[in-house]
Amino acid sequence: MKETHQLPSVERLDRVLAYAFRGIHHAGKIKKHSDDYWETNIFGGISTFDFDHLTRLVLAAHKWAVRVEITSSGPRMVKLHLSARTREGSVYSRHPDIDSVVSEFKQLVDV
Numbered sequence: 290m291k292e293t294h295q296l297p298s299v300e301r302l303d304r305v306l307a308y309a310f311r312g313i314h315h316a317g318k319i320k321k322h323s324d325d326y327w328e329t330n331i332f333g334g335i336s337t338f339d340f341d342h343l344t345r346l347v348l349a350a351h352k353w354a355v356r357v358e359i360t361s362s363g364p365r366m367v368k369l370h371l372s373a374r375t376r377e378g379s380v381y382s383r384h385p386d387i388d389s390v391v392s393e394f395k396q397l398v399d400v
Contacts (some may be wrong), residue, residue: 294354294386295367298373301353305371309346317357351387372374 294301297374305317306329313319317329335342346369350357354374362368 293352294309294376300371301355301372302327305349305353305355306351309342329369331367333365351390354384356384
């Protein structure tokens, strides 16, 4: 069985949005620029606990090696840019797993 970050890019992007929004049908209209890069606009905001789409988005991005960027998109709208990455390579082509990020965080804050 393939590691989650080794799945086809389209499947990984789909899984990130589906997990983050509890179904891809809740992720807004998705603009698929390529197999590796999608965008979608979200109405309202996203947060870390109640209506926890932000937390779910971050966790899914690290699980499936997808870079997510959040930008403004108009009144009460945010745009999500999703780009499939690898685990190895330059900072512009890789994406760490969640364990690496948590380990780095713990070192920075002396937990």
